[in-house]
Amino acid sequence: MFPTLQIGPVSLPAPEFLFLLSFYAGLALMEFVLRKSGKNPDFYANTMLYSAILFFLAGRLGYVLVHLTAFSGSPLDVFSLNRDLFDPWVGLVAVLLFFWISLQKQNISFSVALDDTSIFFAFLVFGFGLSNLASGNAYGIASDLPWAIDLWGLQRHPVQIYQLALQTFVIAILLYRIAKARSTQGSFLLMMILISASYLFHSAYTAEEPILLGGFRASQILWWLVFVATYGLKVRTQKTPSLIGASQNG
Numbered sequence: 001m002f003p004t005l006q007i008g009p010v011s012l013p014a015p016e017f018l019f020l021l022s023f024y025a026g027l028a029l030m031e032f033v034l035r036k037s038g039k040n041p042d043f044y045a046n047t048m049l050y051s052a053i054l055f056f057l058a059g060r061l062g063y064v065l066v067h068l069t070a071f072s073g074s075p076l077d078v079f080s081l082n083r084d085l086f087d088p089w090v091g092l093v094a095v096l097l098f099f100w101i102s103l104q105k106q107n108i109s110f111s112v113a114l115d116d117t118s119i120f121f122a123f124l125v126f127g128f129g130l131s132n133l134a135s136g137n138a139y140g141i142a143s144d145l146p147w148a149i150d151l152w153g154l155q156r157h158p159v160q161i162y163q164l165a166l167q168t169f170v171i172a173i174l175l176y177r178i179a180k181a182r183s184t185q186g187s188f189l190l191m192m193i194l195i196s197a198s199y200l201f202h203s204a205y206t207a208e209e210p211i212l213l214g215g216f217r218a219s220q221i222l223w224w225l226v227f228v229a230t231y232g233l234k235v236r237t238q239k240t241p242s243l244i245g246a247s248q249n250g
Contacts, residue, residue: 002134014134022127030120047102054098055091062090114188119174122191126167133160141207157205166198189234196227
């Protein structure tokens with residue numbers, strides 16, 4: 001699609017650059033929302049920035065430790081910009097541990113923190129869609145519809161655009177709900193319900209997805225389970241609000 005962005009004499013990798021823009025846009029919007037809700041966003045903003053740095057450092061370190069012999073002859077390769085030298089699962093575990101410890105120190109419940117940062121995570125999903133649009137990844141199946149796009153030698157469903165349009169709707173719904181309630185309580189479950197419904201739709205048109213019995217794609221089954229689980233939890237917490245968000249004053 002457009003893998004690089006040319007800004008004057010500088011050539012930037014478009015997928016990474018657009019995701020980074022979404023990261024900072026999400027932070028800014030989260031801070032705005034929390035201030036409007038009467039909360040101090042500084043703790044969350046700092047935690048998200050530190051988490052992002054930790055994710056990349058831990059992911060690279062995890063990869064290096066697993067493949068230590070590969071770096072013994074050229075140790076400076078540890079600092080290579082090669083994106084393949086990275087273990088995202090190690091990075092994710094490190095971030096979750098850091099996030100949990102940070103919340104414990106501030107005496108903030110995990111559920112309250114998820115609600116407070118929901119708009120930030122919604123923007124990260126939007127940034128992921130932008131990154132896919134720039135790189136051409138997560139492309140659609142072949143189509144002869146008038147709005148099909150030419151990608152990888154075929155006319156295809158513009159799945160990346162479907163994702164961006166639906167995620168824009170998710171963000172708009174979240175902002176409306178938070179503004180109306182003047183509270184972030186319940187925002188995370190609402191976000192997960194909307195995102196899983198969105199992915200249920202556009203994953204049906206995503207190419208190179210394994211198809212299971214009944215013609216359903218593997219990711220559709222996964223997102224259906226997420227939808228059912230989060231919707232059920234949302235209904236349950238509305239009946240017994242003490243389960244989630246009881247400590248919203250944190």
